[in-house]
Amino acid sequence: MAKSAKSAKSDRQKVIDDIRKKQKGADQRRGFMIVGVFVVLAVVIVGAAAYRPIADSIALRSYADMTLAEIGGPASSCVEEETKSAEGSGEHVPDTQQVTYDDAPPAFGPHWNNETAPVPMDRKFFTDGDRPELEQLVHNSEHGFTIVWYDQTVADDSSAVNELEAVAKKFPGSSDYRYKFLAVPWTSEDGGDFPEGQHIAMTHWSIGGVGETDTTQQVGVWQYCSEFSGEALVDFMEKYPYLDSPEPNALSPQDL
CATH class of the missing domain: 1.20.5 (Single alpha-helices involved in coiled-coils or other helix-helix interfaces)
Incomplete structure (x- = not known):
């Protein structure tokens, strides 16, 4: 139907x-x-x-309970120290004037001398994005700082960067001059490369020994390492303390 x-x-x-x-x-x-x-x-x-x-x-x-010497590789990761005469190199140049340094990285040389230099002691670790200018850092060297420079290979390794940041925390505050320490990057824009196979450089501006007054004895000191070594850093800073520098008791204006 x-x-x-x-x-x-x-x-x-x-x-x-x-x-x-x-x-x-x-x-x-x-x-x-x-x-x-x-x-x-x-x-x-x-x-x-x-x-x-x-x-x-x-x-x-994880690094909090480790001593500085226990962080990183063995001292054998670093090659023998190199020195170069620093006599007459403490020239002050105007703020913002860029200096071309012959060494990678510089341990001494002309530098800025205004209210932005040197870098205050209250911060010890920097990355490529916020690192102070080389002319400021060289001023820190004149004031007795030991500087650990790291190249791009280290910067690209988050574990290695964490290691250096942990090292910087072993030097707290801005009142103890024995803690005149900085960890900063060295980039391709700054100058030449580190020696082949070396990715860390420790530098110091020495007057030739604590109490030395003969300015002809001043030298820049470099020690390069294939990786960071806290053991080597301890030895380096004991051999070249902050007092072994042209102006060991100087403070940056921000710390006065």
Whole structure:
């Protein structure tokens, strides 16, 4: 028996309603999936951003109970010290004047002498993004600082950077002059490369021994290392203390 026109129309409407209902459900599921994907991506992005600081913080805490000499590689990671005459190199140049240094990195030489130099003692570790100018750092050398310079190979190694930051924390505050220490990057824009296979350089501006007054005895001292060695740094700073420098008792203006 043939369906009436009204009945056929009702059946067709039911089919259309079912199709629309299914389509609406499918649209909702796609919407939930899209939202879910964005939520997962957001969690991943936020997690990745938070992971590095947390991981770095955990890594730094792992060094808290270690002595300076226990951090890094053995002293044998470093080659023999090199020295070069620094006589007559303490020239002060105007602020912002750029100095071309012959050595990579410099241990002595002309430097700035204004209120922005040298670098205050309250901070000991710097990265490429916030490192002071070379002319400031050389002024720190004149004041007895030992500087540990690290190259791009070290800068690209988060574990090695954490290690140096942990080392810097072993020299807290700005009142104990024995803690005249800085860890800073050396970049390709600064000058030449370190010797082949060496990625760390320790420098000091020596007057030739504590109490030496003959300015002809002044030398720059370098010790290069394939990796950082706390053991070597301890030996270096004991051999070349802050008092063995042209202006050991000087403070930066910010510390006065």
